[in-house]
Amino acid sequence: MNLFAATSSSNLVRDYDVPWFLYAGVIAALIMYAIIEYLHMRNEHVIKFPEAVRWSVFYITVALLFSVPIFIFVGQQAGVEYLAAWGVEKALSLDNLFVFGLIFASFKVPQKLERRMLNYGIAGAIFFRLIFIIAGVELLQRFEWISVLFGIILLHGAYSAFKHAKSGGESHEEVEKSERRLWNIITKILPVYPKFVGHKLTVVINNKRMLTKMAAVIILIELTDIIFAIDSVPAVLAISPDKFIAYSSNVFAILGLRALFFVYQSLADKLWALNWALTGILAWIGFKMISHPFGLSVPIATNLIVLFVFFAGAITASFVFKNPYHKKHKS
Numbered sequence: 001m002n003l004f005a006a007t008s009s010s011n012l013v014r015d016y017d018v019p020w021f022l023y024a025g026v027i028a029a030l031i032m033y034a035i036i037e038y039l040h041m042r043n044e045h046v047i048k049f050p051e052a053v054r055w056s057v058f059y060i061t062v063a064l065l066f067s068v069p070i071f072i073f074v075g076q077q078a079g080v081e082y083l084a085a086w087g088v089e090k091a092l093s094l095d096n097l098f099v100f101g102l103i104f105a106s107f108k109v110p111q112k113l114e115r116r117m118l119n120y121g122i123a124g125a126i127f128f129r130l131i132f133i134i135a136g137v138e139l140l141q142r143f144e145w146i147s148v149l150f151g152i153i154l155l156h157g158a159y160s161a162f163k164h165a166k167s168g169g170e171s172h173e174e175v176e177k178s179e180r181r182l183w184n185i186i187t188k189i190l191p192v193y194p195k196f197v198g199h200k201l202t203v204v205i206n207n208k209r210m211l212t213k214m215a216a217v218i219i220l221i222e223l224t225d226i227i228f229a230i231d232s233v234p235a236v237l238a239i240s241p242d243k244f245i246a247y248s249s250n251v252f253a254i255l256g257l258r259a260l261f262f263v264y265q266s267l268a269d270k271l272w273a274l275n276w277a278l279t280g281i282l283a284w285i286g287f288k289m290i291s292h293p294f295g296l297s298v299p300i301a302t303n304l305i306v307l308f309v310f311f312a313g314a315i316t317a318s319f320v321f322k323n324p325y326h327k328k329h330k331s
Contacts, residue, residue, distance in 0.1 A: 015242060015243070016074050016075070016078050016242050016244060016245065017074070018073075018074055018244045019073050019074075021069075022069060022070065022073065022074070022244070022248070023244070025066060025069070026247075026248050026251055029062065029066070029251065029252065029255065030126070030251065030255075033255050037115075037119050037258075040115070041115065041116055041119070046111045046112055047111075047114070047115055047259075047262045048262075049262065049263065049266045051262075052259050052260075052261075052262035052263045052266075053263055055256075055258075055259035056256055056259040056260050056263050058259075059252075059255050059256030059259060059260075060256060062252065062255075063086055063252035063253065063255075063256065064083075066082075066248070066252055067079050067082050067083055067086075070082050070245075070248075077300060078240075078242070078245055080300050080301060080304055081239055081240035081242070081245050081300055082240065082245050082248065082249050083304060084239045084240070084300065084303045084304040084307055085236045085239040085240045085245060085246060085249035085250075086249040086252055086253050087304070087307045087308075087311070088232075088235050088236060088239055088281065088285065088307060089232055089235075089236055089249060089250050089253035089254070090253045090256075090260075091274075091277065091278060091281055091307070091310075091311065092228070092231060092232045092235060092278065092281075092282075093232075093253060093254070093257055093260070094264060094274055094278065095161070095164075095228060095278065096224070096225060096228050096257070097257070097260065097261050097264045097265075098264075098268065099179070099224055099228075100118070100121070100221060100224075100261060101261070101264075101265055101268075102179065103179055103217065103220060103221060103224070104117075104217075106179065106180075107183075107213065107217050107220075109196075109214075109217060110196060113196065113199060113214060114261075114262075115258060116199055117214065117217060117218055117221065118221075118257070118258040118261055119258060120218045120221075120222075121218065121221040121222060121225060122254055122255070122257055122258060124221075124222040124225065125222075125225045125229075125254050125257075126250075126251060126254055128222075128225070128226055128229060129229060129233065129247065129250045129251075129254070130247055132229050132233045133233055133236070133237070133243060133246045133247050133250065134243060136150075136233050136234065136237045136246075137237065137241060137242075137243050137246070140237065140241055147238075147289045147290070148289065148290050150234035150237065150238065150289045151234075151238075151285075151286045151287065151288070151289030151290030151291075152286070152290070153230060153231065153234055153286075154231060154234055154235055154238070154282050154283075154285050154286030154289060155282070155283060155286035155287075155290075157230075157231035157235075157282045157286075158278075158279050158280075158282035158283040158286055161275055161278045161279040161282055162279045164275050165275035165276045165278075165279055179220065179224070182220055182223055182224070183216070183220055186216055186219055186220060186223075187216065190211055190216070190219075191208065191209075191210040191211060192210060192211050192212075192213065192215075192216045193205055193210040193211065193212050193213065194213055195212070195213050196212060196213050196214050197212045197213075197214070199214065200212050200214070201214060201215040201218075202215065231282065232250075233246075234285075234289065235281075235282065235285045236249060236250060238285045238288050238289045239285070239300070239303055240300075269323065270318060270319075270323075271314070271315065271318045272318055272323040273313075273314040273315070273317040273318040273321075274314045274315075274318065276314060276317075277310040277311055277313065277314035280310045281306075281307060281310050284303075284306050284310075285303075288303070
């Protein structure tokens, strides 16, 4: 199959013939992650940068290795779609990590609890992404014009990423206000004890069962991830409108999210140009979704190349040029 040939506009939804052992592979990866995290959470500690890098490399390697059987048993097209969808989800997860960091700082989450709370968030993300991807594929199957709506959503996400990049990170005040509004809604609806009680999720106060502050912050993280899924799920479906490829790429991108969080916290200021890359990626995919019903299809290999160019360009620019935002403040 020629990966540089544009697909027909009628192929908005695909259903690859995926062997059973690849489904088993996804389940095995989830079980592996659960066992690793269970063993680590028995010895809760602050995650240092070297440990976070090692685990990030491990999960990235696992994700890339999973593409090998997809190439062999499903096909070259499916393999490239998996890699591109995984890369897009990994890129978009950087925005999640930025907001998670603000939430932890804003609510003074103890560092030794961050790993456990992120794991709860990852479990919820894996569940909700399955629902959203199935729903998204169903919508694309029934209503071809829905891709235009998805494209508009992605262009709006690109505009938000552009504002964040242009502000040099100053938009964190807006994000904190938004998170505080969500927090107020949570505490009005649910009984919340405003303190951390170890790693307990509930506590009995005056004979009344209440959620701890840790449980409430986890709910806030879940709601935030659902909001981010409004961008990321259409983006992944724009790359591969096949349920298995879309979901497996999401799973392997999300599994490495916890380790990547601690790496990103250390490197966020140095990799200042990544926000510009996210802007370009979302704008490109949004254009792709809007143009598809009009017969303007883009080859899947082109998507992978565009993704690589944006990422490589952003990382290169981050190390070659000084952060203009910091420079602005020094003057």
